[in-house]
Amino acid sequence: MSPTSLPTRLRIAAVLVLIPTLVALALWAFAWPAARTAPRDLPLGVAGPPAATAPVAQRLEQRKGAFDLHRYADEAEARDAVEGREVYGAVVVTPRGPKLLTASAASPAVAQVLQQAVAQQAAASGQEIATEDVVPAAASDPRGAVLNTSVLPLALAGIGAGVAVTLLGLRRLVAVGALAGSAALVGVVAAALSHSWLEALPGNWWAVAGVFALATLAVSGAVAGLAALLGRPGLGLGALLVMLVGNPFSGAASAPEMLPEPAGALGQWLPPGAGVSLLRSVSFFDGAGAVGSALTLTWWAVLGLGAVLVGHAVRGRTASARQTPEREPAMAG
Numbered sequence: 001m002s003p004t005s006l007p008t009r010l011r012i013a014a015v016l017v018l019i020p021t022l023v024a025l026a027l028w029a030f031a032w033p034a035a036r037t038a039p040r041d042l043p044l045g046v047a048g049p050p051a052a053t054a055p056v057a058q059r060l061e062q063r064k065g066a067f068d069l070h071r072y073a074d075e076a077e078a079r080d081a082v083e084g085r086e087v088y089g090a091v092v093v094t095p096r097g098p099k100l101l102t103a104s105a106a107s108p109a110v111a112q113v114l115q116q117a118v119a120q121q122a123a124a125s126g127q128e129i130a131t132e133d134v135v136p137a138a139a140s141d142p143r144g145a146v147l148n149t150s151v152l153p154l155a156l157a158g159i160g161a162g163v164a165v166t167l168l169g170l171r172r173l174v175a176v177g178a179l180a181g182s183a184a185l186v187g188v189v190a191a192a193l194s195h196s197w198l199e200a201l202p203g204n205w206w207a208v209a210g211v212f213a214l215a216t217l218a219v220s221g222a223v224a225g226l227a228a229l230l231g232r233p234g235l236g237l238g239a240l241l242v243m244l245v246g247n248p249f250s251g252a253a254s255a256p257e258m259l260p261e262p263a264g265a266l267g268q269w270l271p272p273g274a275g276v277s278l279l280r281s282v283s284f285f286d287g288a289g290a291v292g293s294a295l296t297l298t299w300w301a302v303l304g305l306g307a308v309l310v311g312h313a314v315r316g317r318t319a320s321a322r323q324t325p326e327r328e329p330a331m332a333g
Contacts, residue, residue, distance in 0.1 A: 025240075030248045036260040039113055041068040043257070045090030045101075047078035052093040059121045060091075066117070075099070082134045085281065085289035088255070089114045097127050103135035105284035108144050109254040135284055138200045146200035147279060148252045150190065151272045154212065155247050157186045158219025158271070159239050165220070165308075166227040166235060175228075175308050179220045187213025203283035211282055215275030218297045219246075221304025222271070228311025246270035251277075268293070271300050 006014075044060070044067045046053045053071070060067050070087050072078040078090035082103050088110045089102040100118045102111040115131055122129040137144050161182040165175045191209035194201045201208050219242055226234030249259065249267030256264035256273065267273035274296035281290035 025244055029244045033248055033259045033263050037109075037254055037258050039063075039066040039110075039117075040257055040259075040261065040264070042066060042110065042113075042255070043068050043070060043087040044114065045070045045072050045078045045081050045087040046093075047072040047075055047090050048093030053091075056091055056093060056098065056121070060117075063117070075101075079134055083285065083288065085285050088257075091118055098122055098129045100129055100131045101134050102131060103284075104133050104137045104142065104144075105135040106280060107255040107258075108137055108142065110258065113258075137284075138202050140198060141200035144200075146194050146198055147276065147283075150194065150212075150279070151247055151250050151252045151276060154186070154190070154215050154275060155219055155242050155272055158183075158216045159223055159242060161186075161216070161220035162223025162227065162238060163235055165224045166232070171228075171312055172309050175224060176305050179217060179224060179305065179308070183213045183217035183220060186216045187211075201279065201283040203286075207282040207287075208279070211275065211278050214294075214297045214301065215271055215278070218271035218275070218300035218304065221301045221308065223304070225304035225307030225311060228308050229314065242270070242272065246272040249273060250275075269296060271297060274300075 046057050046060070046069055050071075057069055057071075060069060070081065070090075072081060072090065075092045075094070078087075078092055078101060081087050082090055082101050085103075085106065088106055089100060092099040092101060098118070100114065102114055104111040111133065118129055136142075138146075141147075161179055165178050170178050187209040190212040191201075191205055195203075195205050195208050219238075223235060223238035223242070226238040228234070230237065246267065249263045249270065250273035251257075251259055251264060251267055252272070256268050256277075258264070259267065268277065274293040278290055278293035278297065281287055281293065
């Protein structure tokens with residue numbers, strides 16, 4: 001039964017229910033994380049002799065649930081941890097007073113939160129604190145705006161490719177080739193704009209282009225794969241998953257640990273969040289902390305493309321199995 005065959009009153013009721021429901025979902029997905037942004041088990045280092053760092057750690061732990069403290073022996077060890085993406089920053093206790101190491105490239109928002117929190121702690125004890133940005137954001141984009149705003153275009157590119165392949169009737173290897181080719185071109189264009197022109201992602205050009213391509217392929221493969229398995233409803237499901245969950249839960253504007261649970265953790269299991277994290281790693285940290293995000297994007301792409309290859313065949317066998325019991329009585333007669 002097609003939607004146009006339904007009575008007019010039911011079609012009107014569907015519109016009246018569907019649109020407000022979508023608005024409510026969108027407001028929940030985007031407004032809830034933004035309104036509840038705050039540090040939650042944010043990895044933060046404390047470096048120095050145990051006797052000297054104990055008061056600092058005690059004051060930080062008073063903000064229950066805000067920080068996940070990691071102890072380091074000295075400044076060099078803490079600096080390595082920041083550069084390796086083990087922590088977002090570190091408080092180093094020195095004979096000259098406390099010193100804060102940050103990494104605005106990991107998240108300008110988190111660097112600001114750490115500066116405020118540690119400065120308040122230092123002021124309470126009558127001390128001034130020096131701050132050093134160990135891994136700074138790009139000079140041409142100190143607030144990380146380019147990286148933050150790249151999430152939506154990549155999501156739209158992936159959804160658009162998945163929808164186009166489905167509606168144009170491309171299947172199996174042809175569909176896989178079209179999705180892979182589209183993702184590769186998106187990667188080249190995105191790297192040309194963000195790396196070469198805007199100079200906002202200063203890592204290796206091919207690595208940046210590869211991450212853009214892989215993130216796009218993960219989305220387009222998922223959308224096209226769901227469509228191959230479920231038909232056109234799969235397009236809507238894939239688009240909603242990426243846009244209403246993956247995009248606002250990505251933590252691009254802050255960090256996963258700044259979002260309310262389970263949004264922060266869930267966002268990193270979806271292509272937008274994994275893509276942003278991987279871009280940060282390859283652009284500013286020489287690939288440190290990239291393995292988990294790369295694996296997440298890879299299995300989304302592999303599973304999606306696998307569904308594209310077998311989905312239509314599975315749907316065909318399922319449809320045949322459903323029709324078989326209806327045919328048997330006619331054959332018997």
